[in-house]
Amino acid sequence: MSILNISAYRFVSLDDLPALRERMLAQCHALALKGTILLAPEGINLFLAAPREAIDAFMEWLRSDTRFAGMQAKESLSDDVPFKRMRVRLKKEIITLRHPTIRPEGGRAPAVDAATLKRWLDQGHDDEGRDVVLLDTRNTYETDVGMFPQAVDYRIASFTELPSVVATDRSRYAEKTIVSYCTGGIRCEKFALYMQDIGMERVFQLEGGILKYFEEVGGAHWQGDCFVFDERGAVDPALSPAPSPQSSPQSGEEDICA
Known part of the structure; x- marks a missing residue:
């Protein structure tokens, strides 16, 4: 498989959105990338596909902006580019929650990495002996493709x-x-802060989301595949394109989600 697919996001204040959109779109076209980038005052959310050399060149260019320095991407491979075109869109939020007081740039909720979550699920409790409740923050058309069955x-x-x-x-x-x-990771990062904001305790986000979990521990405790927001439809726990039924947001306006 010769096509590298990446997803990445960062919550960071952006105040030059129209000019930034034009620069990003020009760079993507110059490198023949396809995919979607969302820009909003709260940050960036992107899904891109191309041969690795082009992706690496774009990420090097992106990280030259101090606001995106060190930004990491989750990777998967495919035989074909799963996007028809390149879009850079301006939005009010990079993931729409409509709770403007929730600002991840100001501080993240605690995160648990994939290996730790797997260990908790293996042993049936966290390291302090408490029951663990998994909360799937995705939409129905995504959970129908695959999820942690106990979530x-x-x-x-x-x-x-x-x-x-x-x-x-x-x-x-x-x-x-x-x-x-x-x-x-983008939705669970924002929603973990919401839960803290309403006074809920011992709240964690899964670092890097399902895709990072697959990358680090495979499909342990998982059932099915993972819906992705491109023409692959889903990836399996090996991060390969999966034969799961392809679904899509009914309205066509739903956020893509890293």
Whole structure:
């Protein structure tokens, strides 16, 4: 497989969005990249595909901007480019939650890495003996493709629905360790802060999301594949294109999610 697919995001204040969009679009076209980049005042969220040399050149260019220095990407391979075109879009949020007081740039919620989460699931509790509750922050069309089977899945149609349903179900999480997860980390990072903001305790985000979990520990405790926001439809725990049924947001306006 000769095509490198990357997903990455960073919460960082951006105030030059129109000019930044034009520079990024020009650089992507110069390198013949395809995919989607979302830019908002709160940061950047990107999905790109091309041969590795072109991807590496773009990431080197991107990291030359101090706001994106050290930005890391999750990788997977495919035989073909799973995007038809290159888009750089300006949005109000790089992942829409509609809770403007939640600002990940100001400080992240605690994170748990893949190996630690696997160990907790292996032993049936965290390292302090507490029950672990996994919270899937993704939408129904994603969880239908694959998920941690023991996770809480509220069957939501949009990420913006999640705050209200969790706020009314807080007793489920009392005295337990909560780990929120999503495809690549962006939703669970933002939502872990929301849970802290409403007073929930022992809240963690899964570092790097499902894709990083697959990369580091494979499919342990996972059932199915992982929906991705491109023409592959899904990847399996080996991060290879999967034969899972391809789904898509009904409206066509749903955020892509790293």
